[in-house]
Amino acid sequence: MSDDPWDEDPHYAQQADWQSISTQFTNSGYREGIIAGKEAALQQGFDVGFADVGAPIGRELGALRGIASALVSFLSSTNTIPAEIEEARDIAASLSHVRFTDIVPPDMEAEQHAREHLQDDDPGLAQTEALSQKREMEMLEDMLSHMNANGGIQQVRPTREDVVKLKGRLSSLSERLGISLSFQDFDTDT
Structure with missing residues (x-):
């Protein structure tokens, strides 16, 4: 055998190439596995967060805003006491300033x-x-x-507690007006 490093054994070169390719495939597969695992966990986390937290809170906040706006519109078109119209407007305005991030549980x-x-x-x-x-x-x-x-x-x-109070005010106002409203239970933690 020659002492020249360029004069390698062809079998050794093939073995080294095979090792390099094998290592590359292993590393690539490992990376893809990690990425797929992260994506699956991320999707699962999103699904749970959306179904258990985001959608219910967003739906209820939207319903409260809709009820308050409808009540303002209804009261404005009838011969209602101005203080009650003002109360409905104040509730609707306060609800319009609430962000989802204000009320979502940590x-x-x-x-x-x-x-x-x-x-x-x-x-x-x-x-x-x-x-x-x-x-x-x-x-x-x-x-x-x-x-x-x-x-x-x-x-x-505003905080979650502020929204619960606004819901109570809205409920109280509707009762005083003889209007029956059905609310979801916003004051429970979701």
């Missing part, structure tokens, strides 16, 4: 996961930081939009 599992990554100084948390900055900007926008003429700040963001 995702404790996602928050714990984010905390773990923060402890690890994971560079993949740029998105979480961006989301945090977005929320901070929303808070600043809210403060500016809620400033009154006296320079004070009214309310920053």
Whole structure:
């Protein structure tokens, strides 16, 4: 056998090529498996979140807004006491300022996961930081939009409890008017 490295055994070269190709296929399959697993878990998480949290809360908030708007419209077209029309308008206006993010229960599992990554100084948390900055900007926008003429700040963001109170006010108003309304149970955690 020659000492020249370019004078390799053809069998050795084929074996090295085979090993390289085998490693590439293994790595590629591993990556695809991880991606498929992440996509499946992500889809499952979305499906559960949508069905158990997003859709029910969104549907109920939409129903409350619709009922309040219909009540305002109805009362405005009848000879109703102005205070009751004003109450209905106030409820409808308050409901119109509620964002889904104001009332959705916190995702404790996602928050714990984010905390773990923060402890690890994971560079993949740029998105979480961006989301945090977005929320901070929303808070600043809210403060500016809620400033009154006296320079004070009214309310920053409505909460889930505020929506429950608005629902109670809407129910009470409809009872005083002799209108029977059926509400879903918004004050339970979904």
